[in-house]
Amino acid sequence: MVTILEVARKAKVSITTVSRVLNNSSHKVNKRTREQVLKTVKELDYRPNALAKSLLKKCSMTIGVIIPDISNPYYAEIVRGIQDAADRAGYSVLIQNSDLKAERIIQSVYELREKHADGVIFAGGVFHENNLISAMKNLSSRAVVIGRFEGDLPAVRIDNEYAAFIAVQHLVELGHSKIAFVNGATDSSTMADRLQGFMNALVHFNCPLRKEFVVMGALTLSGGYAQVKSLLKKKQRPSAIIMANDQMAFGAVKAIKEAKLLIPEDVAVVGFDNVPLCSYFEPSITSIEIPRYNLGQAAMELLIELIAGNAPKEKIRWFRVDIIKRQSTVPGFGIREKISLLENDIVSGREILKTVTIPKPVH
């Protein structure tokens, strides 16, 4: 390992001078000397030891990301947004999969603390166990959450209540009133928010709220398949179903086809996430677009501000969600070759709500 001392020796200068050149210190250094140092650095292919530097400067230029699973494309795209923003600012990214297990999250937090990560981004499923809170307490690094978190951490999020609301709105506009909702487990705040938005919308649009039309299932293809299968067996079957994510929506399509029903004429389907597959599926799936890449990017930018010591402008940064309408809800919908990409503008979810007016749910 070539050190700064070797560079200094070879360039016949002191390590002080080498350091001055490499760190563009305000100290004057003769042009000829500077060039000589730079030449030697190149010859020796010297790179300063980041470990030593970090130890001294108390900042590692590394941040951690804790997500459920990188092989889930949903999170992979968030991560890509984080990484690109991190890259631009010179940060490296350490990724930890939690598989939604609390002890793995805690373990990760400790690991990041040991490695002196300058910051941490939590995404998708944060647990509020005491252990985690205490692990966080001594985490000197700054933290940002993507999604909802019952603490006072700055967050970047979408308005899930609103998202579910516009799903219903779209269906109502198409004439539906018998709308079912296959949700994920409501101990997830995301799912709880969506359920709230769904119910608010039913009330708002004067649709009947049938208990048996609100069910819970695993967020998987087979989870969606199974739930819809049993929904279709009921005496009163829904004319439209909202699925908590696209995987479930694909499963729903399968169940509906097997029941020899037409989509969207007999049963319309709405998914969540708008994964690329939605537009290539048959039928193409109407879905709520979630700006995953932008969420990641914004979270990282927020984190960088935090690390720099700047207070965030707003405690929560809201991202717009939109509904992408396709064959699974719109009869006669043409095959669209291009998905219109959402603009990357950021608005307050609350502002949107103002114009739409969601009434409080009736208990």
Next chain:
Amino acid sequence: MVTILEVARKAKVSITTVSRVLNNSSHKVNKRTREQVLKTVKELDYRPNALAKSLLKKCSMTIGVIIPDISNPYYAEIVRGIQDAADRAGYSVLIQNSDLKAERIIQSVYELREKHADGVIFAGGVFHENNLISAMKNLSSRAVVIGRFEGDLPAVRIDNEYAAFIAVQHLVELGHSKIAFVNGATDSSTMADRLQGFMNALVHFNCPLRKEFVVMGALTLSGGYAQVKSLLKKKQRPSAIIMANDQMAFGAVKAIKEAKLLIPEDVAVVGFDNVPLCSYFEPSITSIEIPRYNLGQAAMELLIELIAGNAPKEKIRWFRVDIIKRQSTVPGFGIREKISLLENDIVSGREILKTVTIPKPVH
């Protein structure tokens, strides 16, 4: 930041003793003292500073992964395999996206060197530019490649020649002889190998090799769509098409449907990668399964051996590939609910070849 010194003071012992307890040194330490230290560590929630430790021990327990793009599910699953193996051995993983740009790969190598990564895994598109070679030269850490690399780095790979061969074999067994191949750019070794295997198979099975049936396209949905569209316009149209990846295969399906042809009766389609979507698509897509997770896992395990100073048993570790047959090639293929997962056994690709006998290509 609580240091070992503070722990020592609070526990009323020396830092030597604290260190002895924490690192299970061979030195004897009284049981009572040990417990006292452990208790204080817990109270203070002390964690040793990994930076200082790494600096001293000359190993950072961090490895780097250089891939084209984490948001590509193909690589995301490889990465997950790497991470799980890394986790088990106590390593953290730093992920760098190259977007297949040589300068970004080099940049990443330097970054990993600065951060003193103990090892690096390259996957998917390694460039052989002089810059990279020189950047690698002073990379003291060990390196492993997933795929082919024109250097002497240990590698974990699948036999792409064989993979293309069995694709043709499957089609020949179904009675096809007019087989086309829509490949990716052949400056990628993977694609070059597949082309070789395709041609070998044609010769082996006495199929005519038509120049116009071998084309190149972008590895995307639209790339596959465009190439197949023009293939179908030829006077002699193929009865089966092998696409270089599944994305392209989905595009192919679209083009074939638009030409009002039946799949697989008029045109059969084979993809590569066997992404989950293959089994949910309509028609479900016959595809070459590539054990992505296992490749990543094996690469990491190999890297760990290398870091430990052990020479790899074999220079290249071959993984088995298999063809998953579905509706896009097999007429009347039922809807299979469950995809039979490939067993995770590892055999030499060359051994497989022995039993199949691929003749040398005729030039």
Next chain:
DNA sequence: TATCAAATGGAAAAGGTTTTCCATTGATGT
């Protein structure tokens, strides 16, 4: 020649850990 400014060097501290080498303490056994 004396003076001044610019450029550079030397030495040291600080960051937190592990490990080594000896020294010391206290208790136990003879």
Next chain:
DNA sequence: ACATCAATGGAAAACCTTTTCCATTTGATA
């Protein structure tokens, strides 16, 4: 009382960098 041994402490080196504070050199200017 003396020897022995286990347990522990103290001090220091090593890892490599950046930064600070002076001191020194060099070359130029008055």
